Amino acid sequence: MPTTPASQRVNELRDEIRRLDHLYYVQATPAVSDLEYDKLLAELKQLEDDHPSLRSSDSPTQRIGDAPVEHLVQVPHNAPMLSIDNTYSREELQAYFDRTEKALEGEQIQWVMEYKIDGVAASIRYEDGAMSLALTRGNGSVGDDITHNIRTIRDLPLRMSGDTAPKVLEVRGEVYMTNADLADLNLRQAQAGAEPYKNTRNVTAGTIRLLDPAIAAERNLRFFCHGNGTVDGLKAKDHMAFLKEVGQLGIPPTPEVQLFKDSKSAMKAIAELEDSGMPDLSFEVDGIVFKVNDFDQRERLGIRSKSPRWLIAYKFERYEAVTTLQSISVQVGKTGTITPVAHLTPVEIAETTVSRASLHNKDEIERLDVREGDTVVVEKAGKIIPKVVRVEKHKRKGDLPAFEFPTHCPECDSILERDEGGVYIRCANPKCPAQLKQRLIYFGSRPGMDIDGLGEEFVDLLVGRGLVSGYRDLYQLEIKQIADLNWIKQRKGKDGALIDVQVGLRNAKKLIAGIDESRGRGLARVLSSISIRHVGPRVAKLITAKFNTLEKLRGASIEDLADIHEIGDAIGKSLHHFLNSEYGIATMDDLAAAGVDLTDPEPVVDPDGRLLEGKKLVVTGTLQYYKREEIKKLIEDLGGRASSSVSKSTDFLVAGEKAGSKLAKATEMGVQVLTEKEFRQMVAGD
Incomplete structure (x- = not known):
């Protein structure tokens, strides 16, 4: 067909709309307003109406152009959609890693860690770059044809990007709905007098099987690719390269994937996740999936009757409850991070009473659109701390005011600053009283300097009475000045009343002995205890394995620090900035003057600290x-x-x-x- 001004403009509009869809739905960085986007789409639709020969099935105007289907047709999968073996314990997970390594006769295995998204599995086939078929998992051999509904998903291209699309590509992944979109859908349901949906997975499972694609389009489903079926023309030889390649074709790969060099690193990552909780996510997750990265190793491991041997799901038990968010407060952390906290009407979740939940940051509050007085869904998964996952907007009573995030520190009134390129907002004043208390509490904790007796109550007392305004002051305390202090304690027994009691000689001696003992912990322990951003116990050990005295450390450049294995630029800059800042110089000088040991022995073991390797x-x-x-x-x-x-x-x-x-x-x-x-x-x- 010869090029005309109309056909040229149609192609320009399609390319631009596809680009804007990718920015908005995949990268979450909208480039134009909704009004500007709608104008482009309307112009394209008008041109296609005026020139019907230019209309094509992969045009952005055709996402909801299909008529309702009479019924779902069952279609065989070209390659079976297998299930995944599950485990709920670290011991079983470790046993799986051991079996896999044994099956490959001790070969080095790289492990990929992905979120197990709580959605509905689907297989989507592209031929010569254009979407041609989409199927549910079904029984693994045969699935339902849901192409008419999958075409409405705006983060999935109807035609892949670039000029080198594979001849055939079947992507497998999860169709899902965000918690924010479920909240909006339930609000519309309530306004229409219909029943709200209970969770994102149920509504997703129902939506992809609807006969009318116009309804599916209104529900704003999304898709993440995490695997493949039949392919002809892909270059990737391992999973990480595969995700990168499909991403370049315009298909959204599963997010925040991590690659580990061995199973020990993978097990450590699981422990950290369970201790600290999942990062802020807009979608539901019910576990973690581990996959062998290398495709050749996968081929040799093979499959069982229903599942591959090269992957496993580590699942969390999830518990939810509905309660009322009474108020939102903000806390100042030891590195100045301002964390909003939801105060809830107490509710039982997994045999524990939950009355507080973190809201993480300002962006999370805005994403959830959560307000004081809202009815909220609170989730606890495994050992992970409770979190607010969704607002039941259809139960909102009246026009509740939006929460106004503070612009000044609630403790010291300093202007708050947002991390460059990040989501956290901080008080940058290192002398902030709230930061001081949190730093001292961590300093005395077991992961810190392990000072017996220096808990939260003692820190509040010492700071409140003006006896301690920094680390050095701890080492100048005397038994008598502590023993004579009075503090508020909760009386044991049925009434649990608060009483005013003297600290006493025994408690004072215990604290001073703990402080004295901490003087000999060494440089690495000090670095990981004084709340330097990005510097925890392992990082501190890696650094002092090379720079084992304060003098050597102060003489190191950012490049010297960043060159240490596993450290990198971000940690190097953070530590270098601290050591050369007015506050950092004073802190280390004060500790040295207090007799705290700021040296470590010359390293005699591997700098990775693998003292118990293989034991x-x-x-x-x-x-x-x-x-x-x-x-x-x-x-x-x-x-x-x-x-x-x-x-x-x-x-x-x-x-x-x-x-x-x-x-x-x-x-x-x-x-x-x-x-x-x-x-x-x-x-x-x-």
Whole structure:
């Protein structure tokens, strides 16, 4: 067909609308207003109406152009859509990693970690770059034809980007709905007198099977690609390259994927996720999927009758409850981060009473459109802290005012600053009283300098009475000035009344002894305890393995720090800025003047700190110095494996007080037994 001004303009409009769709729905960075977008779409539709020969099935105007289908047709899959094996425990996950490594005879395996999105599986086929067919999973061999509804998903291209599209590409992934879109849909349902939907997965499963695509289009479904079926023309040889390649074709790949060099790194990532919780996500997640990265290794591992051997899902038990958000307050963290907190009408979730939940940041409040007085859905998954996942907008009473995020620190009134290119808003005043309290609490904690007796109550008392305004002041405290102080304590017993009592000589001596003992913890422990952004225990160990004195550290450039394995530019800049800032210089000088040891021994072990590399340890009994999860994490961080049962392959049993049958079994089998103190001495060099 010869090029005409009309056909040229149609092609220009289609390319521009596709670009804008990708920016808005995939990258979440809208480039034009809704009005400007609608004008472009209207112009394209008018041109196609005036020139019917220019209309094509992959035009943006045809996303809801299909007539309702009479019924869903079943179509065989070209390649089976297999299910995924699940596990709910770290022990089972580790056992899966071990089996896979054994099956590949000890080969190095890179593991990909992806979110297990709580949506509905679908397979979407492109031929010569154009969408041709979309199917549900069905029974794995045959699925329902849902092409008419999948074409309404705006983050999926009807025609792939670029000039080198594969001849055939079947992408597999999850159709899903965001929590914000469900809240808006339920509001429309209530206004129409219809029942609201309970969760995003149920409404997604129902929507993709609707006969009328116009209804599906109104519900704003989305899609993430995490795998493939039949392909002809892809270049990727591993999963990470595959996700990058489909992303370049305009198909949204599953987000925030991580690659780990081995299973130990993957297990550590799971522990961190369970301890700190999921990052802010707009969609529901019910677990994590681990996949072998290399396609050749996948081929050799093969499949079982229903699932591949090269991937597994680590699932979280999820619990939800509906309650009222009474108020929103903000807290100032130890690095100045301003965190909004939802105060809830107490509600039972997974046998615990929940009355508070983090709202993470300003952007999260705006995304949820959450307001004081709203009815909200609160979720707790596994050991993850409770979070508000959705507002039940259809239950909102009246015109509730939007929450106004503060512009000044609620404690010191300093102007708040947003991280460059980030989502967090901070108080940049290092002398802020709220930051001081949080820093001191962490400084005294077990992960910090492990100062026995320096808890939240003592910090409030010491700061409130003006005795402590920095780390150095802790080391100048005397027993008598503490013993004579009075503090408010909660009386034990049924009434639990608050009473005014004296700290006393015993508590004062305990605190001073803990402070004195902390002087010898060493440089790495100090660096990870004084709330330097991005510098935790492992990072501090890696840094002091190369720069083991304060003098050497102060002489290091950003490049010197960033060149350390696993450190990089962000951490290097953060530490260098702290060490050369007025506050950082004063902090380190004050600690040195207080007699705190700011050196570490010359490294005698591998700088990665793999002191327990390849060792299997079992922990039993009541521990004095560690919580159970803390000692397990420490073992894993040092390269060991924390097991729950004693066997011939066990290298050490760490026995606390009242150790029982495991201690007896270890003694009988000749396994080396360590007291908790002996274990601490063993790892003290790390």
